[in-house]
Every structure is written in C-alpha cells, then in structure tokens.
Amino acid sequence: MKKIKNIVSTRLGFVILLLVLVWAKTMFAYFVDFDLDIENIYQTLLAIFNPIPTALLLLGFPLYFKNKKVFYTLEWIIFIALSLWIFANSVYFREFSDFMTLNTIKGSSKVSAGLGEAALNLFKPWDLIYIIDIPILAFLFKKKIITMDPRPFRKKASFAITSLSLLLFSINLFLAEVDRPELLTRGFSNTYIVRYLGLQPFIINDSINTYKINQVRNIATPEDLNTVENYVQKHYAEPDPKYYGIAKGRNVIYIHLESFQQFLIDYKLKDENGVDHEVTPFLNSLFHSKETFAFDNFFHQVKAGKTSDAETLMENSFFGLTQGSLFVQNGGKNTFQAAPSILDQKGGYTSAVFHGNAGTFWNRNETYKHLGYDYFFDQSYFNVNKDNSFQYGLHDKYFFNQSIEYLEHIQQPFYAKFITVSNHYPYTQFKDDDEGFPIAKTDDDTINGYFATANYLDQAVKEFFDYLKATGVYQNSMIVLYGDHYGISNSRNPDLAPLLGKQKETWSSYDNAMLQRVPYMIVLPGQDKGYVNHTFGGEVDNLPTMLHLLGIDSSKFLQLGQDMLSPKHNNLVAFRNNGNYVAKDYTVYNDRIYRTDTGEEITNPTPETKALVDSYKEKTEEQLNISDKLTRGDLLRFYDKDGLKPVNPDNYAYNHGYKKATQIEKELGDKSTSIYSKNNNTSTVDKFKNFSYKDLHPELKKDEENSSGSSSSSSSEQAK
Numbered sequence: 001m002k003k004i005k006n007i008v009s010t011r012l013g014f015v016i017l018l019l020v021l022v023w024a025k026t027m028f029a030y031f032v033d034f035d036l037d038i039e040n041i042y043q044t045l046l047a048i049f050n051p052i053p054t055a056l057l058l059l060g061f062p063l064y065f066k067n068k069k070v071f072y073t074l075e076w077i078i079f080i081a082l083s084l085w086i087f088a089n090s091v092y093f094r095e096f097s098d099f100m101t102l103n104t105i106k107g108s109s110k111v112s113a114g115l116g117e118a119a120l121n122l123f124k125p126w127d128l129i130y131i132i133d134i135p136i137l138a139f140l141f142k143k144k145i146i147t148m149d150p151r152p153f154r155k156k157a158s159f160a161i162t163s164l165s166l167l168l169f170s171i172n173l174f175l176a177e178v179d180r181p182e183l184l185t186r187g188f189s190n191t192y193i194v195r196y197l198g199l200q201p202f203i204i205n206d207s208i209n210t211y212k213i214n215q216v217r218n219i220a221t222p223e224d225l226n227t228v229e230n231y232v233q234k235h236y237a238e239p240d241p242k243y244y245g246i247a248k249g250r251n252v253i254y255i256h257l258e259s260f261q262q263f264l265i266d267y268k269l270k271d272e273n274g275v276d277h278e279v280t281p282f283l284n285s286l287f288h289s290k291e292t293f294a295f296d297n298f299f300h301q302v303k304a305g306k307t308s309d310a311e312t313l314m315e316n317s318f319f320g321l322t323q324g325s326l327f328v329q330n331g332g333k334n335t336f337q338a339a340p341s342i343l344d345q346k347g348g349y350t351s352a353v354f355h356g357n358a359g360t361f362w363n364r365n366e367t368y369k370h371l372g373y374d375y376f377f378d379q380s381y382f383n384v385n386k387d388n389s390f391q392y393g394l395h396d397k398y399f400f401n402q403s404i405e406y407l408e409h410i411q412q413p414f415y416a417k418f419i420t421v422s423n424h425y426p427y428t429q430f431k432d433d434d435e436g437f438p439i440a441k442t443d444d445d446t447i448n449g450y451f452a453t454a455n456y457l458d459q460a461v462k463e464f465f466d467y468l469k470a471t472g473v474y475q476n477s478m479i480v481l482y483g484d485h486y487g488i489s490n491s492r493n494p495d496l497a498p499l500l501g502k503q504k505e506t507w508s509s510y511d512n513a514m515l516q517r518v519p520y521m522i523v524l525p526g527q528d529k530g531y532v533n534h535t536f537g538g539e540v541d542n543l544p545t546m547l548h549l550l551g552i553d554s555s556k557f558l559q560l561g562q563d564m565l566s567p568k569h570n571n572l573v574a575f576r577n578n579g580n581y582v583a584k585d586y587t588v589y590n591d592r593i594y595r596t597d598t599g600e601e602i603t604n605p606t607p608e609t610k611a612l613v614d615s616y617k618e619k620t621e622e623q624l625n626i627s628d629k630l631t632r633g634d635l636l637r638f639y640d641k642d643g644l645k646p647v648n649p650d651n652y653a654y655n656h657g658y659k660k661a662t663q664i665e666k667e668l669g670d671k672s673t674s675i676y677s678k679n680n681n682t683s684t685v686d687k688f689k690n691f692s693y694k695d696l697h698p699e700l701k702k703d704e705e706n707s708s709g710s711s712s713s714s715s716s717e718q719a720k
Contacts, residue, residue: 009147011071015059015161018079019052021133022059025086026051026199028129033090035491036195037590046175046196053169054200055082060161066152080134082200087130089199091122094491098304099190099202102210103324172197190323206323220633228558228635231626236555237544237562237569245551247524251477252343252546253468254314254417255461257283258307258424259487260454262296262517263500269451271438279437279451282462283519286481291523292530295564298520300485301538303576307419308362310484313539315339315371317559319576319627326631331367332649335637337557339543341372341647343415346552350374350411352657354403355419356382356394359654369649375661376654377406396422396460397690404467404685408675409661411668412476418464423450423457423487430456433692436700444495450487456693463690470687471675475525478549482542483518490515510599513582513589516575520564522549536571536584536596537564540623556642558630560623574620581620586613 007013030036030047038044059082062074092100140146176183176196183196184205193202265287268276278284287294302309305325312320312327315338320326326334340351352375359365359378368376379393381402388398399420407416427449429439437452461481468474488496490512494504502511520542524530541561544554548563562569571584580589586602586609587594593602593613605613629635637646665672675684694700 005145009149011063011149011151011153012157012161014072014075014146014149015056015063018059018075019055022055022079022082022086023051025083025130025133026055028126029086029090029199032126033124034093034194036191038195042179043195046172046179050172050176050196050198050201053165053172054198056168057162057165058082058200060158060165063153063158063161064155068148068150071153072148083130083134085199085203087127090127090130094122094124099194099199101190101206101304101323102203103321103329104304106324106329169201210323216632217634220635220638222638224629224633225558225635225638228626228630231622232558232560235560235562235570235623237566239548239563240565240567243529243565244548246527246529247478247549248551249347249413250524250550251413251473252349252415252550253477253479254415255464255479255481256307256310256417256419257457257461257481257483257519258420258422259485260423260457260483260519261487261515262298262483262519263515264451264454265296265519267451269438269440269499272441277438277455279455280458282458282465283481283521286521286523287519288532289523290528290530291525293522293524293565294530294532295520295535295537296517296532297534297536297582298482298518298564299516299536299538299573299575299582300483300518301540301574301576302485305362307484308364308367309576310482310539311362313561314482314542317540317543317557317561318630319540319560319574319624321631322576322628325362327367328363330631330634331363331370334370334631334634335646336371337559337636337639337642337644338371338647339546340374340415341644342547342552342557343550344372344374345644347413347550349413349415351415352377352407352410353417353419354399354406355379356384356389356399356421357392357419365654366649368654369652370647372647373652375406375410375657377403377657378654381406381657390422390428392421392424394421396420396457397463400460400464400467401685401688401690404688405683406658406661408471408679408684409658409665410674411661411664412673412675412678420457420460422460423453425487427453427487430693433694436693436697440499442495442499444492447488447492447496447499454487459691459693459696463688467684467688471679471684473675477525478546479523479525480542480546481519481521481523482539483520485518486516488515508594508599508601509589509592510587510594510601513580513587513594514599516582522546524549533564535564535569536573536582537562537569538573540574541569558636558639558642560627560630570619572616572619574623576624579617579621581616583616586616588613588617 008017027048036047038047058078059075062071062078065071065074089099092098092104137146180192180196183192190202193205264279266284267279269279270276286292300310301313301319303320304323305312305320305327308325308327309320312318316336321329343349344351351373353364353368353373354377355364357379359376359380365376365378382394382399383402384394388395394402400418403418410416426446429435429449429452434456437455440448440451442448465474468477493512493515494507497504497507497511541564544559544561545564547554548565573582575581579591581587582596585596587596593605594600595602602609665674665677676682
C-alpha cells in the first residue's frame with residue numbers, strides 16, 4: 001500500500017491514476033449505458049483500447065508545467081471535465097440513443113427551457129460511478145494520503161508522453177480503418193466513431209465538421225441552387241387528379257401525436273386478468289374510416305432534434321440537421337418556404353400553433369416567426385398548475401380545452417397546429433380520476449406506462465373532435481394527425497418484444513426499423529374515398545401531399561418529398577442516419593439487408609439485389625445531401641421562382657395573440673370569419689366537453705365504492 005501511495009504521489013503516478021479512472025468510467029459507459037452495436041472480439045478490443053490515447057494526451061499535457069500548483073490545478077480541471085463529459089453522454093444517450101455534439105451543447109439552454117424535472121428521470125443510481133471518485137480523491141489529498149509532488153517533470157519526458165499518446169492514437173485509427181474504411185471521411189454514424197475511436201475524438205471530429213458546415217453558408221451563392229432545382233424537378237411526383245383540390249378552401253388542422261408509434265394502432269393490452277384493453281379506440285376508428293386517408297407504412301425521419309425535426313420535415317419538406325436541431329441552430333437565421341407562408345400567400349390562410357410548454361423550447365418562439373406563423377399560443381397563454389400539467393407542459397385534455405378560447409377568434413380558413421405532450425417520456429402514470437388504464441408488465445417502467453399515456457392522448461383527441469363537430473367546424477376542415485417520432489427507443493425495444501408477440505433474444509435491426517413507423521392520417525369529413533394506403537413514405541412527404549389536396553401546385557417550391565397519394569411516389573424512405581432506409585422491397589438498417597415484407601435477412605445478396613440495394617442507398621444519400629446543401633447554405637434566400645414574398649420575422653410578435661385576434665374580429669365586423677363571429681359573437685368554449693378516464697369507465701368508480709364499503713365494514717367489525 002505504501003508503495004502505491006508513493007507512486008501516485010509523483011506527478012507521473014498521479015497522471016496514470018487519473019488515466020485509469022477515466023478509462024474505467026469510459027468502460028462502464030460503453031458496456032452499461034451506451035449501445036455501441038459491437039459485433040465481434042476485434043471491435044471489443046478496440047473499444048477497450050480507444051479511451052487511452054486521447055485521455056493520456058490530455059492528462060499528460062500539464063506535465064509540461066514546472067509549477068506544482070499549476071500542474072495539479074490543470075490535472076484536476078481536465079479530469080473533472082473528462083468525467084463530466086462521460087457522465088453527460090451517458091445520460092443523453094438514454095433518451096436520444098446518440099452522443100452529444102457541438103450543436104447539442106450550443107443549443108442546450110434553449111432545449112432545456114422546456115425540460116424541467118424530466119431530466120431527473122434520466123438519471124440512474126449507478127451514475128455515482130462517474131463522479132464519486134472526485135470527492136474521494138479530494139479527501140485523500142486533504143488527509144495527505146496522496147501528496148503533491150514539487151519536482152518538475154523533465155520536458156523530454158513530457159514530450160515522450162505526448163508522442164506516445166499520438167502514436168497510440170495513430171495505431172487506434174489504423175486498426176479502426178482496417179475494420180471500417182473511410183471511418184472519418186464518410187461519417188457513417190456517431191456510434192461508429194465512438195466505438196472505434198472514443199468520446200474525445202468524436203467531439204473533436206464533430207467540432208471540425210461543424211466549423212466546416214458553418215463556413216458553407218458564408219460561401220454559398222445563388223448558383224448552388226442549380227443542383228437543388230434539378231433534383232426537385234427530377235424527383236417531383238404529379239398529384240392524382242381524383243384527389244387534387246378535394247380539400248380546397250377548408251381549414252387545415254394538424255394534431256401532433258407526441259411519441260406515438262404505429263404499432264399502437266389497433267393494439268390491445270392484456271391486463272393481469274387476461275382481459276384485452278384497446279389502447280387507442282378513437283384513433284383506431286379514424287384510421288379505418290372512409291373519411292380518412294390512412295398510411296400504415298409512414299416513417300418518422302428525425303434525428304437528435306426529435307420533435308423539432310418532425311416539425312421541420314412536416315412544414316418544409318426537407319430534413320433536420322445531421323447533428324442537433326435545425327430549429328435551434330438555424331431556425332432564427334434561415335429563410336424558409338414553409339407551410340404557413342405558402343398557405344397565407346396562396347390561400348389566404350391564418351396560421352397558429354398551440355403548445356402547452358414553454359415557447360423557448362426548441363427555439364420555437366424565434367423559428368415560428370421565420371416560418372411565417374401569425375400566432376403562437378404557448379404555455380404563457382394557458383392556466384397551468386401542478387394538478388393539470390407535468391414537466392413537459394399542460395396535459396392534453398386541458399390543453400385542447402383551453403386552446404378553444406384562442407382558436408375561436410382566429411380568422412378562417414386557418415392553418416392550426418396542436419402539439420400535444422402527455423404521451424411524452426417518461427410516460428408517468430396518471431392519478432386520481434384519470435388513472436385506470438392498465439399498466440404493462442415488463443422490466444422497463446418506460447414501456448409499462450407508454451400504453452396508458454397513449455390512451456389518455458386518444459381520449460383527448462376524441463374530445464377535440466367532438467368539439468369540432470359540435471361547432472360545425474369539422475365539416476369544413478381537413479385534419480391531419482401524425483406521430484412525430486418513436487416513443488420507445490431502440491435500446492428498449494427488446495423489452496417491448498414480448499408485448500408485440502416477438503422474442504427478446506431474436507429481436508433484430510429489421511424489427512427496430514419497422515418500429516420507426518408512425519401514424520399519418522388525413523381526415524376529410526364528408527368524403528367516402530378514404531382507405532388504408534400502403535405506400536412507403538415519410539414526414540418529408542407531408543407538405544406536397546397536403547398542398548395538392550388543397551389544390552395548390554407544389555411544383556414551383558423546393559420540396560424534397562413526394563405526394564403520398566401520387567401513383568408516381570417512389571416508395572423509398574430515407575432515415576436521417578446515413579445508409580439506413582426502407583423501400584417497398586428491401587430494408588437496410590445498421591448495414592444489414594432485409595426483405596421488407598418478411599424481415600428475412602439477406603447475408604449473401606445476388607449481384608442484382610446488391611445493385612438495387614446500392615441504387616436505393618445512392619438515392620437516399622442524394623436526398624439527404626440535397627437537404628443539407630439547402631439548409632446549411634441557407635439557399636432559399638436566393639430563390640425567387642415560387643412567387644412568394646420573403647417572410648419578414650420582424651412582422652411577428654407572439655406576446656399579445658388574443659388581443660390581436662379579437663382586434664381583427666372587431667375591425668372586420670360582419671366580415672369576420674372566426675368561429676366566434678360565425679356563432680353570433682358567442683363563445684363556443686362550453687361546447688368542449690371533458691371527461692376523465694373514470695367518467696368513461698363508471699364501473700371503476702363502483703369498484704372503488706365497493707372496495708371502500710368493504711373496508712369500512714371490516715373496520716366496524718374489528719371495532720366491535
């Protein structure tokens with residue numbers, strides 16, 4: 001023990017001690033918190049080795065300083081920074097299945113504005129492992145069990161440490177390239193870089209790439225649009241004449257189904273007594289209605305921006321960023337050709353967003369101005385308290401109910417988007433009268449609560465539909481419902497498998513790919529042409545689909561998606577992760593090829609199959625590259641062939657939305673088209689009817705009363 005004490009009390013010994021601690025914490029993160037998709041012993045050995053070179057380089061740097069206090073201060077700073085970096089990535093990975101990038105860090109303050117206490121649910125008891133050694137080391141220094149070495153380290157020896165770390169990194173990079181050629185140049189995935197090189201090289205590589213991306217906007221020119229325009233013209237899918245314009249002049253209402261996956265449609269959850277409970281009965285009825293165009297092969301295409309990425313795709317028909325959120329990084333800077341502006345200038349629509357969370361969440365309060373939204377009713381407009389809300393905002397039933405006060409004063413036709421939140425991680429169980437839907441029984445509490453919160457969302461949507469019908473707004477509207485992204489992350493999917501009739505042990509990348517499907521429904525009241533459409537599409541396809549139904553030609557706009565109802569749709573879906581896609585015949589996910597219809601893995605594809613799979617990959621990469629070119633270069637600022645006036649964000653302010661809407665009503669007088677005006681200047685708020693779960697299931701109240709009665713009788717007997 002004394003020998004060890006003497007070693008760690010030297011400068012080099014202290015560096016080695018910290019190196020071992022950083023390595024140990026990294027190993028714990030790699031094999032407990034991260035999913036590095038390690039496939040063989042070679043990759044395992046690389047993962048074990050890769051934390052050493054950069055950690056040694058960083059921790060060895062203070063050896064160049066002779067002053068004792070400077071050396072130990074720098075060592076502590078670097079060690080704590082590395083520990084916090086590992087810890088932060090571990091927590092981040094649990095929610096996003098990805099690693100923290102420079103854009104993520106830069107945008108963290110705006111994202112965290114809406115997180116509240118939700119972040120606490122991401123912490124695990126074992127997180128102490130990442131930081132517990134810091135106070136222990138401080139204690140050892142205080143008690144002089146470890147002492148500071150006043151002797152400076154020779155510069156030649158310091159240089160030797162630096163050289164050794166660089167040599168080790170070169171060996172690491174060479175071995176990584178052997179297993180994964182063009183690792184850094186192709187940018188396969190963040191997971192690959194961490195798996196082969198480590199967390200520190202990953203953030204360095206990401207920072208370099210981010211700098212390069214920022215330079216693109218500065219050097220972009222109008223000529224860069226040529227490639228984008230050529231792609232759009234080549235990729236354009238003409239609308240089906242029998243559907244074009246069938247919703248012309250109607251209100252457009254979007255209902256954002258938070259974290260809602262397609263497998264919930266028609267799903268029944270068995271309770272502990274073996275009784276089936278339909279999770280989303282109302283949404284199921286919509287999905288199969290003749291008034292609905294429903295799509296069962298519709299995929300989300302988001303990455304780390306999640307909900308904001310979904311909004312980017314749905315509103316603009318291009319993708320979010322490869323890293324971070326476009327809303328956060330570019331939303332307050334770029335020029336857009338978004339749905340609110342198009343509908344305003346081509347159809348005279350008023351636009352509004354309703355959201356029961358903070359307006360700064362995902363930088364919405366700035367981005368919406370650039371998209372051209374007239375109104376944004378955020379949390380500040382609602383009566384939010386601890387009984388009707390949780391960490392992500394106002395619960396959905398209260399949200400829809402309180403939104404009516406503002407919706408009824410907006411001029412028709414309107415384009416209104418309602419962003420729900422109750423079906424959001426961590427899927428917390430409801431209490432009191434909203435409690436009652438069964439909780440699933442798995443080893444993962446996140447999965448267990450997912451079905452109950454989805455059921456609550458289903459009830460809330462039904463109540464809103466009932467309001468629309470009661471006021472007559474329903475018949476003059478087109479209502480689009482969509483799931484924004486996955487609710488259960490890939491790392492949790494194996495625990496979900498038994499509930500889907502699959503085995504945890506045989507769960508595959510194909511299964512993960514298929515679980516990226518989300519609902520997409522277009523409800524057109526009064527029509528009878530609705531059906532379940534099996535076209536393979538994604539969120540990027542929404543905007544041209546909607547515009548064509550409204551009778552607006554989309555061919556002049558720079559949109560990367562295709563009309564989902566067009567017979568010329570290519571049935572190809574690009575995921576934001578490079579190389580992953582779903583086509584009608586083949587699916588590629590995590591470098592594995594599957595038959596889309598059966599899930600059979602193809603390990604030895606024929607030359608014909610390989611050629612087809614490669615052609616799909618080229619097409620999806622082209623679409624993603626065009627999107628990146630468009631957004632990173634902010635190329636829409638140069639485009640003037642759409643006949644649209646550029647959006648001036650300075651024309652929009654969201655602080656006094658209600659006052660603005662009622663003032664317009666007053667100025668228009670008899671010409672006002674708002675719901676309020678059409679209802680003889682009488683509010684329609686009372687037409688919204690709210691019911692709790694126990695109101696809808698009175699048998700639960702009877703059971704509680706009987707249980708309470710039995711308890712009282714038992715107590716009386718005992719008293720006697």
